[in-house]
Amino acid sequence: MSSLNNILGIVILIVSIGWFCLYLKDMKNRKLSTKEIVIIGMFSAMSYILSMIQFIKYPQGGGITLFSMLPTMLLAILYGKEVGITAGLVFALIKLISGPTIIHPAQFLLDYILPMMVLGLAGIFGRDKKFNIFAGCILATSLSVLMYIISGVLYFAQYAPKGMNPIVYSCVYNISSAGVEGLLTSILILFIPIKRFSKVLNISISQ
Structure with missing residues:
Protein backbone atom coordinates (compact mmCIF):
# COMPACT_ATOMS: atom_id res chain seq x y z
CA MET A 1 0.00 0.00 0.00
CA SER A 2 1.40 3.43 -0.97
CA SER A 3 2.25 6.13 1.53
CA LEU A 4 -0.54 8.27 0.06
CA ASN A 5 -3.06 5.53 0.79
CA ASN A 6 -1.74 5.28 4.34
CA ILE A 7 -2.17 9.03 4.83
CA LEU A 8 -5.69 8.93 3.38
CA GLY A 9 -6.46 5.94 5.61
CA ILE A 10 -5.45 7.95 8.67
CA VAL A 11 -7.59 10.89 7.54
CA ILE A 12 -10.57 8.55 7.09
CA LEU A 13 -10.05 7.13 10.59
CA ILE A 14 -9.89 10.63 12.10
CA VAL A 15 -13.05 11.74 10.27
CA SER A 16 -14.79 8.52 11.31
CA ILE A 17 -13.88 9.09 14.95
CA GLY A 18 -15.30 12.61 14.68
CA TRP A 19 -18.50 11.19 13.17
CA PHE A 20 -18.86 8.67 15.99
CA CYS A 21 -18.27 11.39 18.59
CA LEU A 22 -21.05 13.51 17.10
CA TYR A 23 -23.31 10.47 16.98
CA LEU A 24 -22.66 9.66 20.65
CA LYS A 25 -23.26 13.29 21.58
CA ASP A 26 -26.62 13.23 19.80
CA MET A 27 -27.55 9.97 21.48
CA LYS A 28 -26.97 11.50 24.91
CA ASN A 29 -29.73 13.99 24.14
CA ARG A 30 -31.96 11.43 22.41
CA LYS A 31 -32.66 8.62 24.82
CA LEU A 32 -34.16 5.62 23.06
CA SER A 33 -37.36 4.21 24.49
CA THR A 34 -37.84 0.48 24.99
CA LYS A 35 -40.25 0.49 22.04
CA GLU A 36 -37.66 2.16 19.79
CA ILE A 37 -34.96 -0.30 20.82
CA VAL A 38 -37.23 -3.23 19.97
CA ILE A 39 -38.19 -1.70 16.62
CA ILE A 40 -34.52 -1.03 15.78
CA SER A 47 -32.41 -5.65 6.69
CA TYR A 48 -30.06 -8.56 7.26
CA ILE A 49 -32.57 -11.09 5.95
CA LEU A 50 -33.23 -8.96 2.86
CA SER A 51 -29.46 -8.57 2.28
CA MET A 52 -29.16 -12.35 2.01
CA ILE A 53 -31.57 -12.34 -0.95
CA GLN A 54 -29.35 -11.21 -3.81
CA PHE A 55 -30.62 -10.72 -7.35
CA ILE A 56 -27.13 -9.87 -8.61
CA LYS A 57 -23.89 -10.82 -6.86
CA TYR A 58 -20.61 -9.22 -7.90
CA PRO A 59 -17.34 -11.19 -7.86
CA GLN A 60 -15.48 -8.86 -5.46
CA GLY A 61 -18.48 -8.45 -3.16
CA GLY A 62 -21.63 -6.41 -3.26
CA GLY A 63 -24.45 -6.56 -5.74
CA ILE A 64 -28.17 -5.86 -5.71
CA THR A 65 -30.28 -7.27 -2.88
CA LEU A 66 -33.99 -7.31 -2.10
CA PHE A 67 -34.16 -3.72 -0.79
CA SER A 68 -31.96 -4.35 2.25
CA MET A 69 -31.54 -0.57 2.66
CA LEU A 70 -35.29 -0.04 3.04
CA PRO A 71 -35.83 -0.81 6.77
CA THR A 72 -33.00 1.48 7.91
CA MET A 73 -34.09 4.35 5.68
CA LEU A 74 -37.72 3.93 6.67
CA LEU A 75 -36.83 4.11 10.36
CA ALA A 76 -34.80 7.25 9.71
CA ILE A 77 -37.80 8.87 8.04
CA LEU A 78 -40.23 7.82 10.77
CA TYR A 79 -38.12 8.36 13.89
CA GLY A 80 -35.30 10.72 12.88
CA LYS A 81 -31.60 10.43 12.21
CA GLU A 82 -30.56 9.22 15.65
CA VAL A 83 -32.76 6.13 15.42
CA GLY A 84 -31.90 5.69 11.74
CA ILE A 85 -28.15 5.86 12.29
CA THR A 86 -28.42 3.48 15.24
CA ALA A 87 -30.41 1.03 13.11
CA GLY A 88 -27.76 1.29 10.41
CA LEU A 89 -25.03 0.56 12.94
CA VAL A 90 -26.89 -2.48 14.30
CA PHE A 91 -27.48 -3.73 10.75
CA ALA A 92 -23.77 -3.32 9.98
CA LEU A 93 -22.77 -5.25 13.09
CA ILE A 94 -25.19 -8.06 12.25
CA LYS A 95 -23.76 -8.27 8.72
CA LEU A 96 -20.34 -8.99 10.20
CA ILE A 97 -21.66 -12.49 10.97
CA SER A 98 -21.17 -13.27 7.29
CA GLY A 99 -17.43 -12.81 7.70
CA PRO A 100 -15.96 -9.47 6.60
CA THR A 101 -12.89 -9.03 4.41
CA ILE A 102 -10.60 -6.69 6.32
CA ILE A 103 -7.32 -5.40 4.92
CA HIS A 104 -7.19 -2.05 6.74
CA PRO A 105 -9.15 -0.38 9.58
CA ALA A 106 -10.27 2.44 7.28
CA GLN A 107 -11.40 -0.08 4.64
CA PHE A 108 -13.39 -1.92 7.30
CA LEU A 109 -15.22 1.28 8.21
CA LEU A 110 -15.78 2.28 4.58
CA ASP A 111 -17.11 -1.12 3.52
CA TYR A 112 -19.03 -2.34 6.55
CA ILE A 113 -19.88 0.35 9.10
CA LEU A 114 -20.21 3.82 7.59
CA PRO A 115 -22.30 2.92 4.49
CA MET A 116 -25.02 1.47 6.70
CA MET A 117 -24.91 4.27 9.26
CA VAL A 118 -25.27 7.11 6.73
CA LEU A 119 -28.49 5.50 5.48
CA GLY A 120 -29.88 6.81 8.76
CA LEU A 121 -29.78 10.32 7.26
CA ALA A 122 -32.66 9.48 4.90
CA GLY A 123 -35.09 11.60 6.90
CA ILE A 124 -32.82 14.61 7.25
CA PHE A 125 -35.07 16.85 5.11
CA GLY A 126 -38.23 15.84 6.92
CA ARG A 127 -41.17 13.64 5.98
CA ASP A 128 -44.00 16.09 5.40
CA LYS A 129 -43.51 16.14 1.61
CA LYS A 130 -42.67 13.40 -0.90
CA PHE A 131 -39.93 15.56 -2.44
CA ASN A 132 -38.22 16.00 0.94
CA ILE A 133 -38.37 12.27 1.58
CA PHE A 134 -36.94 11.44 -1.83
CA ALA A 135 -34.19 14.06 -1.51
CA GLY A 136 -33.19 12.66 1.89
CA CYS A 137 -33.11 9.11 0.56
CA ILE A 138 -30.99 10.11 -2.44
CA LEU A 139 -28.56 11.98 -0.18
CA ALA A 140 -28.26 9.03 2.19
CA THR A 141 -27.74 6.46 -0.57
CA SER A 142 -25.28 8.74 -2.38
CA LEU A 143 -23.16 9.05 0.77
CA SER A 144 -23.37 5.28 1.26
CA VAL A 145 -22.21 4.59 -2.29
CA LEU A 146 -19.45 7.19 -1.92
CA MET A 147 -18.01 5.18 0.98
CA TYR A 148 -17.83 2.09 -1.20
CA ILE A 149 -16.25 4.06 -4.06
CA ILE A 150 -13.52 5.48 -1.82
CA SER A 151 -12.78 2.02 -0.45
CA GLY A 152 -12.60 0.60 -3.97
CA VAL A 153 -10.17 3.28 -5.13
CA LEU A 154 -7.89 3.03 -2.11
CA TYR A 155 -7.92 -0.68 -1.35
CA PHE A 156 -9.19 -2.63 -4.37
CA ALA A 157 -7.65 -0.80 -7.33
CA GLN A 158 -5.86 -4.01 -8.37
CA TYR A 159 -9.17 -5.47 -9.52
CA ALA A 160 -9.66 -2.78 -12.16
CA PRO A 161 -9.33 -4.13 -15.72
CA LYS A 162 -5.98 -3.43 -17.35
CA GLY A 163 -5.85 0.10 -18.68
CA MET A 164 -8.94 1.24 -16.77
CA ASN A 165 -8.67 4.04 -14.23
CA PRO A 166 -9.34 2.67 -10.71
CA ILE A 167 -11.62 5.63 -9.95
CA VAL A 168 -13.76 4.93 -13.01
CA TYR A 169 -13.78 1.22 -12.19
CA SER A 170 -14.86 1.78 -8.58
CA CYS A 171 -17.58 4.25 -9.64
CA VAL A 172 -18.98 1.85 -12.25
CA TYR A 173 -18.75 -1.13 -9.90
CA ASN A 174 -20.46 0.50 -6.93
CA ILE A 175 -22.97 2.76 -8.67
CA SER A 176 -24.23 -0.17 -10.75
CA SER A 177 -24.76 -2.21 -7.58
CA ALA A 178 -25.37 -0.26 -4.37
CA GLY A 179 -26.24 2.86 -6.36
CA VAL A 180 -28.95 1.13 -8.38
CA GLU A 181 -30.38 -0.53 -5.29
CA GLY A 182 -30.38 2.77 -3.43
CA LEU A 183 -32.22 4.52 -6.26
CA LEU A 184 -34.82 1.77 -6.50
CA THR A 185 -35.27 1.84 -2.71
CA SER A 186 -35.71 5.63 -2.76
CA ILE A 187 -38.40 5.31 -5.42
CA LEU A 188 -40.13 2.49 -3.53
CA ILE A 189 -40.28 4.59 -0.35
CA LEU A 190 -42.33 7.19 -2.24
CA PHE A 191 -45.14 4.64 -2.50
CA ILE A 192 -45.12 3.79 1.20
CA PRO A 193 -47.89 5.58 3.16
CA ILE A 194 -45.64 7.33 5.70
CA LYS A 195 -48.52 9.05 7.52
CA ARG A 196 -50.34 5.74 7.95
CA PHE A 197 -47.16 4.12 9.27
CA SER A 198 -46.77 7.01 11.70
CA LYS A 199 -50.27 6.49 13.04
CA VAL A 200 -49.77 2.73 13.42
CA LEU A 201 -46.50 3.30 15.30
CA ASN A 202 -48.04 6.21 17.24
CA ILE A 203 -45.47 8.72 16.00
CA SER A 204 -46.28 12.41 15.76
CA ILE A 205 -45.97 13.51 12.15
CA SER A 206 -44.33 16.74 13.30
CA GLN A 207 -41.56 14.82 15.11
Missing part, protein backbone atom coordinates in the same frame (compact mmCIF):
# COMPACT_ATOMS: atom_id res chain seq x y z
CA GLY A 41 -33.72 -4.67 16.49
CA MET A 42 -36.64 -5.91 14.38
CA PHE A 43 -35.91 -3.64 11.41
CA SER A 44 -32.17 -4.39 11.54
CA ALA A 45 -32.93 -8.11 11.46
CA MET A 46 -35.23 -7.49 8.48
Whole structure:
Protein backbone atom coordinates (compact mmCIF):
# COMPACT_ATOMS: atom_id res chain seq x y z
CA MET A 1 0.00 0.00 0.00
CA SER A 2 1.40 3.43 -0.97
CA SER A 3 2.25 6.13 1.53
CA LEU A 4 -0.54 8.27 0.06
CA ASN A 5 -3.06 5.53 0.79
CA ASN A 6 -1.74 5.28 4.34
CA ILE A 7 -2.17 9.03 4.83
CA LEU A 8 -5.69 8.93 3.38
CA GLY A 9 -6.46 5.94 5.61
CA ILE A 10 -5.45 7.95 8.67
CA VAL A 11 -7.59 10.89 7.54
CA ILE A 12 -10.57 8.55 7.09
CA LEU A 13 -10.05 7.13 10.59
CA ILE A 14 -9.89 10.63 12.10
CA VAL A 15 -13.05 11.74 10.27
CA SER A 16 -14.79 8.52 11.31
CA ILE A 17 -13.88 9.09 14.95
CA GLY A 18 -15.30 12.61 14.68
CA TRP A 19 -18.50 11.19 13.17
CA PHE A 20 -18.86 8.67 15.99
CA CYS A 21 -18.27 11.39 18.59
CA LEU A 22 -21.05 13.51 17.10
CA TYR A 23 -23.31 10.47 16.98
CA LEU A 24 -22.66 9.66 20.65
CA LYS A 25 -23.26 13.29 21.58
CA ASP A 26 -26.62 13.23 19.80
CA MET A 27 -27.55 9.97 21.48
CA LYS A 28 -26.97 11.50 24.91
CA ASN A 29 -29.73 13.99 24.14
CA ARG A 30 -31.96 11.43 22.41
CA LYS A 31 -32.66 8.62 24.82
CA LEU A 32 -34.16 5.62 23.06
CA SER A 33 -37.36 4.21 24.49
CA THR A 34 -37.84 0.48 24.99
CA LYS A 35 -40.25 0.49 22.04
CA GLU A 36 -37.66 2.16 19.79
CA ILE A 37 -34.96 -0.30 20.82
CA VAL A 38 -37.23 -3.23 19.97
CA ILE A 39 -38.19 -1.70 16.62
CA ILE A 40 -34.52 -1.03 15.78
CA GLY A 41 -33.72 -4.67 16.49
CA MET A 42 -36.64 -5.91 14.38
CA PHE A 43 -35.91 -3.64 11.41
CA SER A 44 -32.17 -4.39 11.54
CA ALA A 45 -32.93 -8.11 11.46
CA MET A 46 -35.23 -7.49 8.48
CA SER A 47 -32.41 -5.65 6.69
CA TYR A 48 -30.06 -8.56 7.26
CA ILE A 49 -32.57 -11.09 5.95
CA LEU A 50 -33.23 -8.96 2.86
CA SER A 51 -29.46 -8.57 2.28
CA MET A 52 -29.16 -12.35 2.01
CA ILE A 53 -31.57 -12.34 -0.95
CA GLN A 54 -29.35 -11.21 -3.81
CA PHE A 55 -30.62 -10.72 -7.35
CA ILE A 56 -27.13 -9.87 -8.61
CA LYS A 57 -23.89 -10.82 -6.86
CA TYR A 58 -20.61 -9.22 -7.90
CA PRO A 59 -17.34 -11.19 -7.86
CA GLN A 60 -15.48 -8.86 -5.46
CA GLY A 61 -18.48 -8.45 -3.16
CA GLY A 62 -21.63 -6.41 -3.26
CA GLY A 63 -24.45 -6.56 -5.74
CA ILE A 64 -28.17 -5.86 -5.71
CA THR A 65 -30.28 -7.27 -2.88
CA LEU A 66 -33.99 -7.31 -2.10
CA PHE A 67 -34.16 -3.72 -0.79
CA SER A 68 -31.96 -4.35 2.25
CA MET A 69 -31.54 -0.57 2.66
CA LEU A 70 -35.29 -0.04 3.04
CA PRO A 71 -35.83 -0.81 6.77
CA THR A 72 -33.00 1.48 7.91
CA MET A 73 -34.09 4.35 5.68
CA LEU A 74 -37.72 3.93 6.67
CA LEU A 75 -36.83 4.11 10.36
CA ALA A 76 -34.80 7.25 9.71
CA ILE A 77 -37.80 8.87 8.04
CA LEU A 78 -40.23 7.82 10.77
CA TYR A 79 -38.12 8.36 13.89
CA GLY A 80 -35.30 10.72 12.88
CA LYS A 81 -31.60 10.43 12.21
CA GLU A 82 -30.56 9.22 15.65
CA VAL A 83 -32.76 6.13 15.42
CA GLY A 84 -31.90 5.69 11.74
CA ILE A 85 -28.15 5.86 12.29
CA THR A 86 -28.42 3.48 15.24
CA ALA A 87 -30.41 1.03 13.11
CA GLY A 88 -27.76 1.29 10.41
CA LEU A 89 -25.03 0.56 12.94
CA VAL A 90 -26.89 -2.48 14.30
CA PHE A 91 -27.48 -3.73 10.75
CA ALA A 92 -23.77 -3.32 9.98
CA LEU A 93 -22.77 -5.25 13.09
CA ILE A 94 -25.19 -8.06 12.25
CA LYS A 95 -23.76 -8.27 8.72
CA LEU A 96 -20.34 -8.99 10.20
CA ILE A 97 -21.66 -12.49 10.97
CA SER A 98 -21.17 -13.27 7.29
CA GLY A 99 -17.43 -12.81 7.70
CA PRO A 100 -15.96 -9.47 6.60
CA THR A 101 -12.89 -9.03 4.41
CA ILE A 102 -10.60 -6.69 6.32
CA ILE A 103 -7.32 -5.40 4.92
CA HIS A 104 -7.19 -2.05 6.74
CA PRO A 105 -9.15 -0.38 9.58
CA ALA A 106 -10.27 2.44 7.28
CA GLN A 107 -11.40 -0.08 4.64
CA PHE A 108 -13.39 -1.92 7.30
CA LEU A 109 -15.22 1.28 8.21
CA LEU A 110 -15.78 2.28 4.58
CA ASP A 111 -17.11 -1.12 3.52
CA TYR A 112 -19.03 -2.34 6.55
CA ILE A 113 -19.88 0.35 9.10
CA LEU A 114 -20.21 3.82 7.59
CA PRO A 115 -22.30 2.92 4.49
CA MET A 116 -25.02 1.47 6.70
CA MET A 117 -24.91 4.27 9.26
CA VAL A 118 -25.27 7.11 6.73
CA LEU A 119 -28.49 5.50 5.48
CA GLY A 120 -29.88 6.81 8.76
CA LEU A 121 -29.78 10.32 7.26
CA ALA A 122 -32.66 9.48 4.90
CA GLY A 123 -35.09 11.60 6.90
CA ILE A 124 -32.82 14.61 7.25
CA PHE A 125 -35.07 16.85 5.11
CA GLY A 126 -38.23 15.84 6.92
CA ARG A 127 -41.17 13.64 5.98
CA ASP A 128 -44.00 16.09 5.40
CA LYS A 129 -43.51 16.14 1.61
CA LYS A 130 -42.67 13.40 -0.90
CA PHE A 131 -39.93 15.56 -2.44
CA ASN A 132 -38.22 16.00 0.94
CA ILE A 133 -38.37 12.27 1.58
CA PHE A 134 -36.94 11.44 -1.83
CA ALA A 135 -34.19 14.06 -1.51
CA GLY A 136 -33.19 12.66 1.89
CA CYS A 137 -33.11 9.11 0.56
CA ILE A 138 -30.99 10.11 -2.44
CA LEU A 139 -28.56 11.98 -0.18
CA ALA A 140 -28.26 9.03 2.19
CA THR A 141 -27.74 6.46 -0.57
CA SER A 142 -25.28 8.74 -2.38
CA LEU A 143 -23.16 9.05 0.77
CA SER A 144 -23.37 5.28 1.26
CA VAL A 145 -22.21 4.59 -2.29
CA LEU A 146 -19.45 7.19 -1.92
CA MET A 147 -18.01 5.18 0.98
CA TYR A 148 -17.83 2.09 -1.20
CA ILE A 149 -16.25 4.06 -4.06
CA ILE A 150 -13.52 5.48 -1.82
CA SER A 151 -12.78 2.02 -0.45
CA GLY A 152 -12.60 0.60 -3.97
CA VAL A 153 -10.17 3.28 -5.13
CA LEU A 154 -7.89 3.03 -2.11
CA TYR A 155 -7.92 -0.68 -1.35
CA PHE A 156 -9.19 -2.63 -4.37
CA ALA A 157 -7.65 -0.80 -7.33
CA GLN A 158 -5.86 -4.01 -8.37
CA TYR A 159 -9.17 -5.47 -9.52
CA ALA A 160 -9.66 -2.78 -12.16
CA PRO A 161 -9.33 -4.13 -15.72
CA LYS A 162 -5.98 -3.43 -17.35
CA GLY A 163 -5.85 0.10 -18.68
CA MET A 164 -8.94 1.24 -16.77
CA ASN A 165 -8.67 4.04 -14.23
CA PRO A 166 -9.34 2.67 -10.71
CA ILE A 167 -11.62 5.63 -9.95
CA VAL A 168 -13.76 4.93 -13.01
CA TYR A 169 -13.78 1.22 -12.19
CA SER A 170 -14.86 1.78 -8.58
CA CYS A 171 -17.58 4.25 -9.64
CA VAL A 172 -18.98 1.85 -12.25
CA TYR A 173 -18.75 -1.13 -9.90
CA ASN A 174 -20.46 0.50 -6.93
CA ILE A 175 -22.97 2.76 -8.67
CA SER A 176 -24.23 -0.17 -10.75
CA SER A 177 -24.76 -2.21 -7.58
CA ALA A 178 -25.37 -0.26 -4.37
CA GLY A 179 -26.24 2.86 -6.36
CA VAL A 180 -28.95 1.13 -8.38
CA GLU A 181 -30.38 -0.53 -5.29
CA GLY A 182 -30.38 2.77 -3.43
CA LEU A 183 -32.22 4.52 -6.26
CA LEU A 184 -34.82 1.77 -6.50
CA THR A 185 -35.27 1.84 -2.71
CA SER A 186 -35.71 5.63 -2.76
CA ILE A 187 -38.40 5.31 -5.42
CA LEU A 188 -40.13 2.49 -3.53
CA ILE A 189 -40.28 4.59 -0.35
CA LEU A 190 -42.33 7.19 -2.24
CA PHE A 191 -45.14 4.64 -2.50
CA ILE A 192 -45.12 3.79 1.20
CA PRO A 193 -47.89 5.58 3.16
CA ILE A 194 -45.64 7.33 5.70
CA LYS A 195 -48.52 9.05 7.52
CA ARG A 196 -50.34 5.74 7.95
CA PHE A 197 -47.16 4.12 9.27
CA SER A 198 -46.77 7.01 11.70
CA LYS A 199 -50.27 6.49 13.04
CA VAL A 200 -49.77 2.73 13.42
CA LEU A 201 -46.50 3.30 15.30
CA ASN A 202 -48.04 6.21 17.24
CA ILE A 203 -45.47 8.72 16.00
CA SER A 204 -46.28 12.41 15.76
CA ILE A 205 -45.97 13.51 12.15
CA SER A 206 -44.33 16.74 13.30
CA GLN A 207 -41.56 14.82 15.11
